[in-house]
Amino acid sequence: FLTSAALRFHAKPVAEVACRSTPRLQSKAKALAQELRKLEPKDIKKQLHVNDALAKEYAKHLGNFEGQQPVPACCLFDNRMYDALGAPNFDDDDSRWANQHVRMLSGLYGLLRPYDEIQALSLPASLNTKLTNSKGKFLRDYWRDSVRQDLNDALQKLPMPVIINCAAEEDCQGILDLDGLPEGTRIASVEFKTIDREDAQDAKGEFLRWALESRCMTVEELLEFRGLEGEDDAASYRVSPKSSSTDALVFEENKGEGAGGGWSKKMAESGMNKAKFVKEFASGKNRYLRTEINKALVKETKKNRKKTAVY
Template identity: 30%
Template sequence: MIAVLSPAKTLDYESALPKLEPTTPRFADEAKTLAHAAAHLTQKKLSELMHISPALAKLNADRYRDFDTLPERPAMFAFAGDVYTGLEAKTLDEAAVDYAQDHVRMLSGLYGLLRPLDLMRPYRLEMGTRWAPRKTKLTDWWGDRIAKVLADDVEAEGSGTILNLASQEYWAAADGKLPSSIRVVAIDFREGEAQKFVSFHAKKARGMVARWLVEHRVGDIEGIKGFDSDGYAYDAAGSSDAQFRFVRK
């Protein structure tokens, strides 16, 4: 089973890292192409495209301008948003990190598809961005390239299953482009008696599921039903073959 996560806007390039053997992104050349093209966008255009403040637009304009000289960091330890708060990668032991390298993937607007130990430079480019070189949308620029590599990873892993922990925006890069033989199971998180969906909690829970998967070395999708971190429990009545629901009080 391959678990797929969204990336994060918040990044960490300061904290100490455990001893790791980093890998090279499969789409390193594509990332460089996109970054160099984005370097020609004005701060105003970046602000409009990404719906960000002038200060953030300047930060990212500088990143794209200096992209080739920016520091690199393994992706699972560079992303620091809500999902990665739940994942807590820095507290995983070496065996869990090794398992994650084979069973966890992160979708990325700039890097396409990242393994946990793939080196990445700081950036911001969301998959839903309505810009790309010679295209009107980033998903059009990527086409089916991300889905093909993801399908290859699933075939190499052997289970034929993807655990979709990504947002709809990022899953769009693979949705409808994978072989029909691959089973995709999404996760739905609900809170309280009313079973409300709370975005912040759901993001963190996605990371917790990924952590639970690598800590318990879960290889079969049925094993995910045992996830019980932070009070969540599998809800059979609210689940289907394509979506597992977890609820907590």
Template identity: 30%
Template sequence: MLLLLSPAKTLDYESPLPAPVFAAATEPLFADQASALIAVLRRKSVRQVAALMDLSPALAELNVARYAAWQLQADATNSRPALLAFAGDVYDGLQAATLGADDLAWAQQHLVMLSGLYGALRPLDLLQPYRLEMGTALKTRRGKDLYAWWGDRIAAHLNERQAKEVSPVVLNLASIEYARAARRKALRARVVDCVFEEVRPDGSARIISFFAKKARGMMARHAIARRATRPEDVLDFAAAGYAFDAAASAPERLVFRRRAET
């Protein structure tokens, strides 16, 4: 079973990392594709980048500088393993810095972080600072946006990784924006979504983005700790007060609920 996760806008290149993590680091599988996208982005001005991604002038300037500094060859001087570079709500929940070496090794084989720039990342793939959300309408020779750029490449990659599995499964913990890039119709695998809802005093339930993002990270950590190979392996997830709700769930949609914070 593969786990799909979204990346994060917030990046952490300041926290210290243990040396063994860099020793185990890997090269992104789609570095050449990323390099081609960087070439497109380098042709844009600060004002154009700001308009394209709805960024403030300061953020646009920062990312234009990032595109200029990006190199095809990543190393310890310009990058860090993706799982430890992404920050933000999802990764606050995952707490990757506290994972052991065995956990990271397992995650390397089972966790896939989707990315507008890199397509699909393994936890130990070296990530250089960037910002390029999957929903960005960046025009390239392949079409009007990044979905056109990546096409079926991400789905083909996932299929290749699960080629030897008789009944492949993908546990989707990614947002709609990123999960769309995996093109379900092109996948061999059965896709199972995890949904995290808050139950209000009147009994109604709804997804609140901030809490759902953090819960996706916590679920990813739970799946890593459990060495989950089937969706059934994560039904005992109970972090932060969540519990599996069988009545609200379906075979391809696992719903976890908790009482809403008041």
């Protein structure tokens, strides 16, 4: 499974995880940081399109790249997809499985595993970020050969070389090239067609979590994904037969009766408003439940509106 690293980090990341590892390309990451230290704040400001304060902050951090206590990447990454994945809460077996089968494209580290320890104040840069280095104008120029080789090594250990691409399209440009991968490698992209664009990120996180917990090893197994609701709830997603192909897994929202009544009922019984309810039931180690609760409440609201609509 291939994803893109988040550009925003949690201010207070989860400290306790079942697994920790060292980035495989850490020496090259240190060398890159050494190169980028030569950039003046004005250069960083111009190339990253940030204000003076941020440019100075990034320049300061590059000058002290290893000065912070490293934190597992999955604990730091702060976006809807990684929150829905909930990797910091994985047990030992699931975390080690994730480290074997998930790779994350990163501007500063090239290719990461979920539990690789990285700097908590790292420069928010993707492979598509324009930062002048010894290999070219973009960070992808610096990492291209190393990332391809690392992907190649990981794929050769699999019985069937398959890449399930959940990464940003711009990060994959010039990186995912079948000519540089083991013979017979199959690349399949994943897309969720949702009304709200942010919901698609939630869905990708849930999809990845489900696939890892289910130990899916083939594309065909992934087609069984229907969402993370309980057994008695209706499916949240279904495969789009019109849009899917051998190289693209496209899921769409299930238009039938959605799940969500359980959380809505629980909130009503609690007497809390939505903000307090979510904080009560989805904080700390249960933070990953925020996606599930919010989505369920939205579905229930839409469902009730339809029931009371006048035509």
